[in-house]
Amino acid sequence: MSKRLSQLGEFGLIELLKRYQGSGAPVMKGIGDDTAIVPLDDQRYLLLTTDMLLEGVHFERKTSPHLIGHKALACSVSDIAAMGGRPRYALVSLGVPGELSWAFVRDLYKGMDALARQFGVAIVGGDTVKSAKVVINIALTGEAKKTKVIYRKGAQPGDIIFVTGVLGRSLSTGWHLKFIPRVKEAQYLVRYLKPTAMIDISDGLAADLGHILKASRVGAMVGEGLIPRRAGASTCQALYDGEDFELIFTIPPRTAASLRKQPRFPLYPIGAIVASPRQLMIRDQKNILSKISPQGYTHF
Amino acid sequence: MSKRLSQLGEFGLIELLKRYQGSGAPVMKGIGDDTAIVPLDDQRYLLLTTDMLLEGVHFERKTSPHLIGHKALACSVSDIAAMGGRPRYALVSLGVPGELSWAFVRDLYKGMDALARQFGVAIVGGDTVKSAKVVINIALTGEAKKTKVIYRKGAQPGDIIFVTGVLGRSLSTGWHLKFIPRVKEAQYLVRYLKPTAMIDISDGLAADLGHILKASRVGAMVGEGLIPRRAGASTCQALYDGEDFELIFTIPPRTAASLRKQPRFPLYPIGAIVASPRQLMIRDQKNILSKISPQGYTHF
Numbered sequence: 001m002s003k004r005l006s007q008l009g010e011f012g013l014i015e016l017l018k019r020y021q022g023s024g025a026p027v028m029k030g031i032g033d034d035t036a037i038v039p040l041d042d043q044r045y046l047l048l049t050t051d052m053l054l055e056g057v058h059f060e061r062k063t064s065p066h067l068i069g070h071k072a073l074a075c076s077v078s079d080i081a082a083m084g085g086r087p088r089y090a091l092v093s094l095g096v097p098g099e100l101s102w103a104f105v106r107d108l109y110k111g112m113d114a115l116a117r118q119f120g121v122a123i124v125g126g127d128t129v130k131s132a133k134v135v136i137n138i139a140l141t142g143e144a145k146k147t148k149v150i151y152r153k154g155a156q157p158g159d160i161i162f163v164t165g166v167l168g169r170s171l172s173t174g175w176h177l178k179f180i181p182r183v184k185e186a187q188y189l190v191r192y193l194k195p196t197a198m199i200d201i202s203d204g205l206a207a208d209l210g211h212i213l214k215a216s217r218v219g220a221m222v223g224e225g226l227i228p229r230r231a232g233a234s235t236c237q238a239l240y241d242g243e244d245f246e247l248i249f250t251i252p253p254r255t256a257a258s259l260r261k262q263p264r265f266p267l268y269p270i271g272a273i274v275a276s277p278r279q280l281m282i283r284d285q286k287n288i289l290s291k292i293s294p295q296g297y298t299h300f
Numbered sequence: 301m302s303k304r305l306s307q308l309g310e311f312g313l314i315e316l317l318k319r320y321q322g323s324g325a326p327v328m329k330g331i332g333d334d335t336a337i338v339p340l341d342d343q344r345y346l347l348l349t350t351d352m353l354l355e356g357v358h359f360e361r362k363t364s365p366h367l368i369g370h371k372a373l374a375c376s377v378s379d380i381a382a383m384g385g386r387p388r389y390a391l392v393s394l395g396v397p398g399e400l401s402w403a404f405v406r407d408l409y410k411g412m413d414a415l416a417r418q419f420g421v422a423i424v425g426g427d428t429v430k431s432a433k434v435v436i437n438i439a440l441t442g443e444a445k446k447t448k449v450i451y452r453k454g455a456q457p458g459d460i461i462f463v464t465g466v467l468g469r470s471l472s473t474g475w476h477l478k479f480i481p482r483v484k485e486a487q488y489l490v491r492y493l494k495p496t497a498m499i500d501i502s503d504g505l506a507a508d509l510g511h512i513l514k515a516s517r518v519g520a521m522v523g524e525g526l527i528p529r530r531a532g533a534s535t536c537q538a539l540y541d542g543e544d545f546e547l548i549f550t551i552p553p554r555t556a557a558s559l560r561k562q563p564r565f566p567l568y569p570i571g572a573i574v575a576s577p578r579q580l581m582i583r584d585q586k587n588i589l590s591k592i593s594p595q596g597y598t599h600f
Contacts, residue, residue, distance in 0.1 A: 005405065006398035010428055013405065020409035022416025022423040025388045036424035038389055041341050050439055052393035052427045088325045089338055093352035093437050098306035105305065105313065109320035116322025123322040124336035127352045128310055132433070137393050139350055139439030 029151070034079040034200070035142070037149065045149055047142035049079040055134040059177070065104045067177040069111025072136045075202070077119055078181035078245045080142035082200040084150040084190040087121045087183070091139040095131030108136070119183055148190045150249070152215035155197035157275040159250035161220060163268050167205055167244045168233025175230070176243035185265050186247060192263070195249035204242035206292050210280055212248065217278060222271035222292075224284045235282075239292065329451070334379040334500070335442070337449065345449055347442035349379040355434040359477070365404045367477040369411025372436045375502070377419055378481035378545045380442035382500040384450040384490040387421045387483070391439040395431030408436070419483055448490045450549070452515035455497040457575040459550035461520060463568050467505055467544045468533025475530070476543035485565050486547060492563070495549035504542035506592050510580055512548065517578060522571035522592075524584040535582075539592065 005013060021027075028045065029037040040046040051072065055061055059068045073090060080087045092112065096105060116123055121140070155161075164185050170176040182200070189195050197212045205227065213220055229238045250273055259267070274281075280292040305313060321327075328345065329337040340346040351372065355361055359368045373390060380387045392412065396405060416423055421440070455461075464485050470476040482500070489495050497512045505527065513520055529538045550573055559567075574581075580592040 003402045004398065005396055005400050005402060008402060013402075013428055016402070016406070017409055017426075017428075020406075020413035020423060022390065022413055022421045024417075024420025025422040027389075027422050027424050033425065036389065036391070038422070038424060046346075046389075046441075048389055048391055048424055048439075048441070050391040050393050050425065050427050050437070052395055052429050052435065052437060054395055054429060054431050054435070056432065057430055089327075089336070089346075089348060090322065091336070091348055091350040091439050093350050093439075095352055095354055095435070096305055098304065100305050102303045102305060102308060102313075102316070106316070106320075109317055113320035113322055117324070120324025121322045122325040122327050122338075123320060124327050124338060124348055125333065125350065126317075127350050127437075128313055128317075129352050129354060130357055131354050132356065135352065135354070135395070135435055137350070137352060137427075137437035137439075139348075139391050139393075139437075141346075141348070141441075 035083045044143050047080050047083055047085040049076050050139040051075040052137045065107040066111035069108035070115050071177050072138050073112045073115050074181045076138045076140035078200045081181050081183040081186040082198050084148045085142035085144035087119055087140055087142045089141045090121050090123045092126035093137040095129050095135035150195050150198040152197055152199055152212050155212050155216035155218055155250040155273045157273050158253050159196055159273040160256040160269050161250050161271045163246050163248050165246040165266055166228045166230040168237035168241045169230045170241055170243040179245040182247045188263050193251050193255055195251050198249040201244040201246050204240045206239040209248050219274045219278045220271055220280050221274050222282050224282050226270045228268040335383045344443050347380050347383055347385040349376050350439040351375040352437045365407040366411035369408035370415050371477050372438050373412045373415050374481045376438045376440035378500045381481050381483040381486040382498050384448045385442035385444035387419055387440055387442045389441045390421050390423045392426035393437040395429050395435035450495050450498040452497055452499055452512050455512050455516035455518055455550040455573045457573050458553050459496055459573040460556040460569050461550050461571045463546050463548050465546040465566055466528040466530040468537035468541045469530045470541055470543040479545040482547045488563050493551050493555055495551050498549040501544040501546050504540045506539040509548050519574045519578045520571055520580050521574050522582050524582050526570045528568040
């Protein structure tokens with residue numbers, strides 16, 4: 001009997017879909033990562049990512065269309081940034097009900113346009129179709145120097161784990177709609193600190209740090225008191241809420257020690273990579289150690 | 301007062317959206333064409349296209365998922381082919397209800413995978429989200445030699461207009477789900493006949509030939525009896541039904557005359573480009589001339 005998708009979960013589904021990858025063109029990194037990496041020229045990789053946002057799931061009809069547009073593009077820009085890339089070209093597919101006002105679509109595009117201008121993204125095309133509910137899909141290309149790309153894999157035992165901002169309560173505070181993707185921060189990190197692994201937090205600290213651990217075949221020890229939290233956020237919310245769109249990255253202890261002068265953006269060390277156990281552990285204020293499930297927010 | 305989208309129509313909406321193009325990266329051809337063209341390297345352009353398919357609009361839940369997957373990718377492959385490009389990398393966004401079976405998604409991917417293998421496309425990633433109805437978005441990259449790209453503009457008075465197959469009744473016959481994108485035909489044309497303009501028929505012969513006429517600032521005279529029709533299709537159906545996914549292209553009369561030996565695929569001359577009037581005209585079997593509205597199937 002065929003399983004329902006709700007039984008598989010998003011990550012289970014992605015694992016199964018890896019069987020169907022077509023063929024032909026060379027691929028450095030494909031299905032399973034937030035961003036695909038393919039050859040561009042001698043020096044550079046072409047990065048490819050896509051995000052779909054749906055009315056009733058990711059936003060409501062009454063949500064500011066400017067913010068919907070902003071968020072739709074910002075999610076993809078964040079994916080490119082987390083690989084050490086610069087975003088370049090966007091395609092926008094829009095499903096809209098016929099009774100929707102032109103002002104709604106205009107403001108949605110204004111939101112995308114403002115973010116695109118901020119990060120040098122050209123919106124080059126798309127598709128518009130009639131739909132019962134509003135659907136937006138962004139496909140975004142990016143570029144990265146081959147020597148500068150950062151993967152989920154690469155974290156080494158002893159590396160210090162950092163995040164770039166406060167976590168938790170992203171949905172209840174509206175942060176998930178208005179966040180600024182950490183492109184400048186990622187470019188700084190790539191240039192000066194050379195992280196061994198990096199990812200952006202879309203599914204939650206536990207899940208996304210979990211992705212780094214799994215890909216790098218390591219574990220991590222995080223201090224509960226070290227996790228920066230948004231005002232009013234519990235530890236659970238900081239670990240599992242998701243949609244923070246901050247960066248998690250790891251750097252060798254020597255590089256971390258040389259960080260005398262902080263860059264002009266927040267950097268919070270939250271723990272360290274360990275060789276074993278290959279799990280995410282958290283040490284609470286009373287020095288009690290717990291295992292953390294890597295499953296944060298899952299989509300099914 | 302803000303207009304409803306149903307009053308603007310798809311082409312009206314696209315015109316308005318041209319204001320919001322972000323900035324930064326260089327663009328050769330952007331919003332308004334089916335495929336965007338951006339620089340890749342000295343020799344080649346990168347082509348970018350996207351298509352969104354929705355349950356209840358483009359297919360039903362009871363439609364074969366294999367065919368849904370096939371069609372979703374084939375639409376984008378057809379767009380790349382019509383520019384003279386070769387398809388390369390696909391991103392697949394999928395919105396699916398939790399109660400949907402794994403078999404449905406698997407067969408949808410099998411349909412995409414089979415087509416991808418046929419045309420050398422690598423499926424490199426995507427996004428999966430929970431949705432009340434099935435939504436698929438394909439974003440596809442392609443490559444073309446700079447000297448081989450073909451646009452909508454470029455048709456010259458005197459050029460002969462060709463189509464690559466029979467038209468009309470695509471939806472009622474199921475052709476719209478199982479068509480084979482004309483990649484090989486387009487590559488042959490680019491190599492041997494150098495069309496002055498080309499487009500694929502998604503909105504209907506009248507609308508898509510209309511796009512060539514508008515972009516090339518010319519008119520056309522088509523013979524009603526010359527339009528190849530699918531069995532049982534009326535002239536109206538051949539002109540307006542859409543989703544035929546055949547190529548329309550124009551070649552200079554000298555090239556057309558040298559076409560002693562037909563290539564191994566059908567080529568139907570249907571008329572000629574004229575300098576004026578800048579309209580699409582049809583001459584019927586009784587030699588009576590009519591103007592044809594360029595609006596075929598519109599999405600709103």
